[in-house]
Amino acid sequence: MIQNLSDFLHQYPWEPEWLALGKPLDYLWDFDLPEPSEDLWPWLIDTSSFNKRIGVPEMHYTEKDGKLFGTSVNAGILMEWEEVPWEWEYLKGLNNARIYSKGLAKYVRSRYILYPKENGTKLLVYFGWIPRGLLGKSILPFGMKKLYSDYKKGLTDVIRDVRKKREYNKVGSNNYTFEKENIDLVTKSHPTKLIQISEELLKRKCNPEIIQKTIEYVLTEDDNNLYRIRVKQLAKEWNFNLTEILLVFLHGCRIGLFTLSWDVICPHCRGVRTEAKHLGDLRDMDSCDVCQIDFEATQANSIEVAFHVHPSVREVQKRFFCAAEPATKQHIFMQKYLSPDKQAESVLELGEGTYRFRTIGEKNFSIAELTDEDGIEILEWSPNSLHNEFKIKNHSKIQMINPTNQKLGFIIESRKEDQNVLRPADLFNLQEFRDLFNEESLAHGLSLDIGVQTILFTDIVGSTKLYSKLGDAKAFDKVRHHFIQVYRIIQESDGAVIKTIGDAVMASFPSSLKGLQASQNLQEYFTDESDPGILKIRTTLHTGPCLAVNLNSNIDYFGNTVNLAAKLQKDANAREIVFTESIFRDKEVRNYLLENGIKLRRIEFLQEWNKETIRIYKMKVSGKV
Missing domain, CATH: 3.30.70.1230 (Nucleotide cyclase, GGDEF domain)
Incomplete structure (x- = not known):
């Protein structure tokens, strides 16, 4: 276990290419959190939401040639950078880096490390900066002092929210009561158009409770959650029948509350590669520059149907406060990059089940059955070295080897399909969709x-x-x-x-x-x-x-x-x-x-x-x- 900054720098030393740019500023913070790692993990990897919580300025990202570039304005200073692909390992930690072209720094690296404790989790938070010029050397230490204070408050709020969610789940995912005064209060705050939409949905015999819940959701939900609405997830959270929710959203598309898109999903990172407004706009092939693959866009798991708030009702923009790559790829339990001729080790600590082992850029993968009883105990993993199927014992040692002359990414991911995805067939098998969208x-x-x-x-x-x-x-x-x-x-x-x-x-x-x-x-x-x-x-x-x-x-x-x-x-x-x-x-x-x-x-x-x-x-x- 890392005890101090000296231990950390010994285990994670600076690479010479960054030290050549200047003397680093290193910070290591230690937080004792009274909750288990399993409960904290979803909140910690969502660094965008956490940054918003602690007041970090909004960031803007663009993808170009498979790379992610970001900009933000902090204390009046324009920051521009290239986002280095994130690395993470489930319940153990995550790390990322940025290469700055403008701003107070030339380079920054950060890392979270989680250690399980008897009554909670020990969280280490590290930031390492290569400052740019005298201004960077002067301002960054003051900024880090404030950031530490913000982290303490932010993590306290996370603990509160973890406990709130736990209690919420105990009483059931839908313990809503629709009091008359609440309905009247919300209705009075609706724009005229939303009142008309609600009345029209009632005429169309949609569920009144779902109508009310949907209108409230559109009015009050965070932009990031409204940017791509996943109705299967809402059905679980609201504890309503999926078909009844779909009817509200499908009819809502016809009367100006929502729009619908047919999103082509990368089979590896599961990110949206193409957002088609109509079914007829889909093509047979697509690509993901980040994952370095071309893929068929007509396969069973390639398309997700998503809903969006109609811009005449509310302008919704995707807002970033961090790239938060691990939060967008929760099916991936480990993502690790190795430079040419480098090696790394890890201990496999996941639940029993079936996982896919693959390297980034390769369509082929290996299926591993993880068991607590028997199987491989030491796994040497390099490109094309694994059998198509194999059994591996939990807590086995994994030795990752990159013998190539290029940087190589190693992935361990769940084989399970995302249960919150609304597939085209879910709509094709719904008579109301065929009646309402007969032009599709x-x-x-x-x-x-x-x-x-x-x-x-x-x-x-x-x-x-x-x-x-x-x-x-x-x-x-x-x-x-x-x-x-x-x-x-x-x-x-x-x-x-x-x-x-x-x-x-x-x-x-x-x-x-x-x-x-x-x-x-x-x-x-x-x-x-x-x-x-x-x-x-x-x-x-x-x-x-x-x-x-x-x-x-x-x-x-x-x-x-x-x-x-x-x-x-x-x-x-x-x-x-x-x-x-x-x-x-x-x-x-x-x-x-x-x-x-x-x-x-x-x-x-x-x-x-x-x-x-x-x-x-x-x-x-x-x-x-």
Whole structure:
């Protein structure tokens, strides 16, 4: 453990190239914080919010050729610099540096080091400056004295907020009460436009509590949180149903409260590379200069849907008080750079799970299973040295080696997908989106991977005889009524109609169980023994990977999954639901079938296009329950 500044400089000496610029000014501060590192870490790595808290002037950043450049005005003095890529290791520390072209310094480096204690965390904060001229040598010591005082107060406030959040989480993420006087008070402070928007959202049958919460959020939330609104995260924080929140935001886009963007996300750093205003603006390839990669922008995890406050309601600007790279990449647990022919060591101390090991600029990565029981205990890691998959023991020693002639970045990151991302498929499977945004479509020739979807086909049995028997007018009236009910039942089951083909309907659902329940509800409605004239339908289901494409300027689904779901229709009869093994093997579906005592008949189905036989299942629905 580092005890003093001398220990620190011994462990982290200045590099000769910076010492050649002048004599450094070194500062090391020691703070005892009465909270565990796990609770402090998210607050400490968000250095932008912390700097804002302690009154550091706002900063402005631009990216050029994969590098980040910053400017700010401090005490009337213009500061310009190049931001050196950050390094950090989860719960252990972080460090960064800036190379100044203007201002009081030529160079600064900073570092946080965390040591766990029995009753909290010991935090070391280090700043090292190479001052520029006499002015820098004179002013920086006074500035650092004030900064130390600001840090003490700021960390005290962080402890308070950590404890507040802990108590908040104990009582539940949504313990809101909507008192009448609070609603009136907020309403009186709304601009006229927001009052009109609230009234229109109520007319559109959106949830009143969510409307009120959303208006308050737009009026009072920090600019940085409003810059890119992630509705899945809001659904968790507010403890409301995601679909209900989406309805407020989607309708809000149509009446001037929000705008929507289709953001292309780098698969490595998960930063936004392109912000498309319309789905048709997306292209098949994109790049990230920071991560030094080109990537396909049409993969399942490449696009995030974000909402933004409409500028006529509130001008929102992204405000920076620091680059805060670790806070923007919380899926990365370690980021370490090594100069050519350099080595470094670390001890792996993460929770059990699966992680990706990669070097910056390389698309290939290795999958590591971290375990407390067995596995590699000493890992030598250099470019292309790791197996595609390996098992490693927790608390193992990692030896990173850079044998190249270029600076090299080593990354350990979570393999888990960000659960707060709203994907295009989440909207495509929402009927309200298709109704409200029917002008949105992909560029011609572009196919978007939307992952695994459950596809449902319905068709009227005996429609030809129906037209012959009743005549066109009466038959059409029955078919039209059938479409109305099919649309209603699919929407009530959280599905969306993709298209109609003659008398048939194609729909999609977010899960196999939702699709099966919708099929059952459809068959129960169209198997009403009290109405001998009611139409009879057949339904078929399959789940699997799908592509979204542009067909007649609409969002259509394409692929083997869609094809098989449609082909099953030839083996389905009236009042039957036919589905594939992938539906049957779904855990939720199996539990539903067992709990409801539903009997199935298993048969063989010949796929004529490849002459392979698969198992399918038939479920007969006798009538309304």
